[in-house]
Amino acid sequence: MINQLRVPVNSDSDIVIARQKGRALAEQLGFSSSQLTLIATAISELTRNIVYYAKCGEVILQRDDNGARPGIVVIARDEGPGIEDIERALQKGYSTSGGLGLGLPGVRRIMDEFQIDSALGRGTTVRVKKWKL
Amino acid sequence: MAVPILKQGQYLIATIQSALSDVDLTHLQDALVGQVGKLRSRGVIVDVTALDVMDSYASRTLRDLAHMIRLRGAETVIVGIQPEVAFSVAPGSENQASSAKR
Numbered sequence: 001m002i003n004q005l006r007v008p009v010n011s012d013s014d015i016v017i018a019r020q021k022g023r024a025l026a027e028q029l030g031f032s033s034s035q036l037t038l039i040a041t042a043i044s045e046l047t048r049n050i051v052y053y054a055k056c057g058e059v060i061l062q063r064d065d066n067g068a069r070p071g072i073v074v075i076a077r078d079e080g081p082g083i084e085d086i087e088r089a090l091q092k093g094y095s096t097s098g099g100l101g102l103g104l105p106g107v108r109r110i111m112d113e114f115q116i117d118s119a120l121g122r123g124t125t126v127r128v129k130k131w132k133l
Numbered sequence: 134m135a136v137p138i139l140k141q142g143q144y145l146i147a148t149i150q151s152a153l154s155d156v157d158l159t160h161l162q163d164a165l166v167g168q169v170g171k172l173r174s175r176g177v178i179v180d181v182t183a184l185d186v187m188d189s190y191a192s193r194t195l196r197d198l199a200h201m202i203r204l205r206g207a208e209t210v211i212v213g214i215q216p217e218v219a220f221s222v223a224p225g226s227e228n229q230a231s232s233a234k235r
Contacts, residue, residue: 016152019186037186037217044188048155102189110221 002028004062009050009078018059019043025061026072031132038110039072039130045103046076046126052097054080054123069131071112079123086118136161138168143175152185158194165198169205177202182213187222 005025007018022043023036031039043059050057057078064073088094090108095101104126108114113129134157139146145168147161165177179198184191199209214222 012156013154016154020152023185034217034220037215037221040186041188041221044186044190048188048190099189099193102192106189 004060007047007059007061008056009047009058009076010056012051015044015047015051018047018061022059022061022072022074025063026130029063029072029132031072031130035130035133039074042107042111042128042130043074043076045107046074046128049103049124049126050076050078050080052099054078057123064129067129069112071129071131073127073129074111075125075127077123077125082120082122082124083116083118084120086116090116136164138164140168140172140174143173145169145172145174145177146180147177148180149183151183153191155190155194158191162194162198162201166201166205169202169207174207176207177209179209179211180213181211181218182215184215184218187214187218192222 002025005021007014007021009018019040023040026036026039047059057076057080060075060077062073064071083089090104091101092105093101107128111128112131115127116124118124134151134153136147136149136153136157139148145165147165153161168174169177179195181187195211199211202209
């Protein structure tokens, strides 16, 4: 069984590739079909943020049996411009790209764990986890 | 991957065949909004059965599409939302997909 996958992100079509690979990994780990869709949706949003804001980066998908609950971890990492105001970026309706501003808050809503680390000029890393029920 | 648009009398039927990239979704929107005028259609059916994910971009594109088509004089019906996809969209309707549905 594959425990970790790295998906390079350079263009729009990588959004679909990343979420399909994430879904496949989560399926191997035994997630239910509704959880698979939530995981794929979160990967889609995080990967799109990389494409829109940083142009390129990577998505790491891994099985995680550490911590209180086993599950799947998705790490979306880029070396883009970084987020100026993380608090606002997590609010519904706030966007600097002309989007609806529902990506990051949506991801936080549908995943069980959510961590974001961003520094201006250095990039952004978002780590999310979905627990296996 | 392009979405085929079928003309059935006064209606257009667009059946999504696979997962779509953002660019594909935007092409679908442009094509339908254009065809509605050209073919003087009364209604548009968008079948999203094959859509694996309805994230914020897909929700917004479908909602905008329905709105633009209404401005062009036709109605849009979105059909085939998978139960899992509905589950991901529904809580609090926060990603606003629900407003496009009738």
